[in-house]
Amino acid sequence: MILTKLLSDTPRSAVLIGLCFAVLLILPWLHLMPETSAFHLSAYWITLIGKIMALAMVALALDLVWGYAGILSLGHGLYFALGGYAFGMYLTRETAGDALPDFMRFLSWTEMPWYWAGTQHFWWAVALVVLVPGLVAFIFGFFAFRSKIKGVYFSIITQAMVYAAALLFFRNETGFGGNNGFTGFTTLLGYDITAASTRSMLCFVTVLALLVSYMGLRHLMNQPYGRVLGAIRDSENRLQYLGYRTLWYKLSAWVLSAVIAGIAGALYVPQVGIINPSEMNPVNSIEIAVWVATGGRGSLIGAILGTGVVNAVKTYFTVAYPEFWLLILGGLFVVVTLFLPNGIMGLFDRFKKEKQ
Amino acid sequence: MLNDKSSSTEQSTKALSEYDHTDGRDGLSHPKKSGVDFSHGIALYLEDVSVWFDSFRALNNLSLYIEEGELRCIIGPNGAGKTTLMDVITGKTRPTEGSVFFGQTHNLASLSTEQIAEAGIGRKFQKPTVFENFTVMDNLLLAAPKDKRVVKSLFNKLNADTRDTLDATLQQIRLTDKINKPAGLLSHGQKQWLEIGMLLMQSPKLILLDEPVAGMTDAETEHTAELCLRLKKNHTLVVVEHDMTFIDAISEKVTVLAQGAILAEGTLAEVQANEAVIESYLGR
Numbered sequence: 001m002i003l004t005k006l007l008s009d010t011p012r013s014a015v016l017i018g019l020c021f022a023v024l025l026i027l028p029w030l031h032l033m034p035e036t037s038a039f040h041l042s043a044y045w046i047t048l049i050g051k052i053m054a055l056a057m058v059a060l061a062l063d064l065v066w067g068y069a070g071i072l073s074l075g076h077g078l079y080f081a082l083g084g085y086a087f088g089m090y091l092t093r094e095t096a097g098d099a100l101p102d103f104m105r106f107l108s109w110t111e112m113p114w115y116w117a118g119t120q121h122f123w124w125a126v127a128l129v130v131l132v133p134g135l136v137a138f139i140f141g142f143f144a145f146r147s148k149i150k151g152v153y154f155s156i157i158t159q160a161m162v163y164a165a166a167l168l169f170f171r172n173e174t175g176f177g178g179n180n181g182f183t184g185f186t187t188l189l190g191y192d193i194t195a196a197s198t199r200s201m202l203c204f205v206t207v208l209a210l211l212v213s214y215m216g217l218r219h220l221m222n223q224p225y226g227r228v229l230g231a232i233r234d235s236e237n238r239l240q241y242l243g244y245r246t247l248w249y250k251l252s253a254w255v256l257s258a259v260i261a262g263i264a265g266a267l268y269v270p271q272v273g274i275i276n277p278s279e280m281n282p283v284n285s286i287e288i289a290v291w292v293a294t295g296g297r298g299s300l301i302g303a304i305l306g307t308g309v310v311n312a313v314k315t316y317f318t319v320a321y322p323e324f325w326l327l328i329l330g331g332l333f334v335v336v337t338l339f340l341p342n343g344i345m346g347l348f349d350r351f352k353k354e355k356q
Numbered sequence: 357m358l359n360d361k362s363s364s365t366e367q368s369t370k371a372l373s374e375y376d377h378t379d380g381r382d383g384l385s386h387p388k389k390s391g392v393d394f395s396h397g398i399a400l401y402l403e404d405v406s407v408w409f410d411s412f413r414a415l416n417n418l419s420l421y422i423e424e425g426e427l428r429c430i431i432g433p434n435g436a437g438k439t440t441l442m443d444v445i446t447g448k449t450r451p452t453e454g455s456v457f458f459g460q461t462h463n464l465a466s467l468s469t470e471q472i473a474e475a476g477i478g479r480k481f482q483k484p485t486v487f488e489n490f491t492v493m494d495n496l497l498l499a500a501p502k503d504k505r506v507v508k509s510l511f512n513k514l515n516a517d518t519r520d521t522l523d524a525t526l527q528q529i530r531l532t533d534k535i536n537k538p539a540g541l542l543s544h545g546q547k548q549w550l551e552i553g554m555l556l557m558q559s560p561k562l563i564l565l566d567e568p569v570a571g572m573t574d575a576e577t578e579h580t581a582e583l584c585l586r587l588k589k590n591h592t593l594v595v596v597e598h599d600m601t602f603i604d605a606i607s608e609k610v611t612v613l614a615q616g617a618i619l620a621e622g623t624l625a626e627v628q629a630n631e632a633v634i635e636s637y638l639g640r
Binding site: 244 | 446469470473474478479481485486487488489490494497498499501504505506508509510511512554558
């Protein structure tokens with residue numbers, strides 16, 4: 001009963017969503033089947049699924065602030081990359097052992113910068129994955145929301161922020177491997193990172209993290225908190241006359257969103273095996289907004305669905321017709337904006353109404 | 357009535373002089389967190405308030421005292437400063453000069469909109485502003501909680517008390533059968549009532565109503581008058597309105613504003629007979 005409520009509004013769609021997640025939780029283990037088996041999934045597919053699930057988490061995070069509170073961020077790639085870098089530091093240290101990481105030796109550094117301290121410990125890296133995006137989001141959000149920056153101005157600043165961060169991370173002196181970033185990871189908690197069982201586990205954990213964030217956010221949005229966020233989107237002023245300090249509502253949602261994006265980044269990096277400043281490319285952050293818009297902003301399952309659909313199309317076209325992909329992405333955004341203001345989920349709702 | 361008026365003014369002047377001497381400025385700049393102090397029987401003090409927009413004086417040395425439990429109507433021609441007055445009370449506009457106090461301790465000129473709302477001042481806007489995408493029930497529930505901090509909003513606790521207030525409010529604003537309808541689909545008059553209903557849920561000490569019957573039919577106006585009279589039992593009300601039938605139905609004391617200052621005060625009949633008032637409405 002509680003479980004269905006956490007999955008969807010109606011029991012029927014809850015069963016459907018539950019089944020989809022069940023399948024997604026089983027899929028990673030098919031990689032462990034013998035290669036001769038008909039059920040075997042290759043490493044390519046496992047990585048692709050894991051990657052898309054991690055991206056879906058970012059979409060969920062953006063949907064929380066954009067779909068509910070009406071704050072459009074065009075810089076969520078920043079929090080995603082920060083989480084990825086934090087976890088990448090740990091993976092780099094594991095690979096380097098007691099020595100300095102390769103890129104530091106190439107720069108002829110003799111010791112690690114202070115902020116690398118403790119990153120050889122898994123749990124400290126995990127803490128950083130949460131703390132760094134959270135703290136950056138808190139500081140940025142506090143000043144932006146306190147100055148009452150709203151709408152398109154806010155979006156532009158988030159875009160500028162992610163670009164500035166990209167420029168900072170491109171520099172070798174920053175101490176994060178410059179434009180190469182971190183790559184060539186070998187082990188994770190002592191397990192071979194390319195081993196089939198590690199891959200399966202990583203993919204499984206990512207699906208699980210997505211499921212937990214989805215249900216957690218759904219629960220939160222069904223509380224008075226979710227109602228207040230929605231009211232902020234509709235009329236923040238009116239809410240203040242009711243006595244709500246909207247700053248803290250916006251800020252808490254913003255920080256939570258950044259933390260979820262950070263965790264997604266941390267899960268993404270060991271699966272794709274690389275993190276570099278291109279993740280902070282402003283175009284990547286805009287793409288996240290396209291996923292959410294395609295799926296239907298304000299609908300959590302829509303955000304996941306949108307990520308899946310757009311990335312599936314992207315995976316196909318970037319291989320088959322790489323030169324057309326950007327055109328298709330732009331076209332998709334135009335079509336969605338003009339004809340599907342509520343995305344794929346809006347299309348479902350329309351079908352349902354016509355049936356009745 | 358005239359005697360009443362002079363005595364109330366006397367009382368308020370007394371109250372004012374008292375706080376001037378005993379509390380002093382220092383004590384007043386730190387409003388007490390706990391409750392509003394109506395110990396002198398006055399809910400709202402406006403003293404020599406002026407608001408300048410560049411060279412235009414929206415309010416001009418206006419002094420107004422609203423007693424606790426009073427229902428005060430404010431009328432005046434367009435541009436008289438009625439809405440600016442509401443803005444000053446709710447912290448949207450800061451007075452250029454003068455002081456605004458809610459009870460004895462709350463200096464409204466130094467508090468934010470949210471703090472003022474928290475202290476117990478609720479406002480209904482001229483244009484009905486409800487959350488259009490939300491159902492009638494959700495609109496009312498948004499107004500309900502006493503403590504509106506984030507931590508309190510993380511747990512769903514629609515307790516029996518809130519449930520009862522909700523049902524009672526729905527009945528009073530005649531929207532019981534529309535409880536799950538999005539507010540955006542309500543008629544103009546129903547939106548106005550919903551907003552009044554939100555005030556009922558919020559249950560502030562002082563309620564400001566900006567043109568509550570604008571655009572309403574006669575029957576709706578009549579019901580709104582009933583609502584106002586019911587509100588008066590537990591709240592202090594300030595009503596800005598143009599509709600004289602409505603004012604006649606609810607008013608005890610009417611203040612006439614013109615060009616940002618008080619032109620006359622008294623019963624509706626008295627102010628309607630006042631030469632200066634007739635002049636300001638008709639002549640110029």
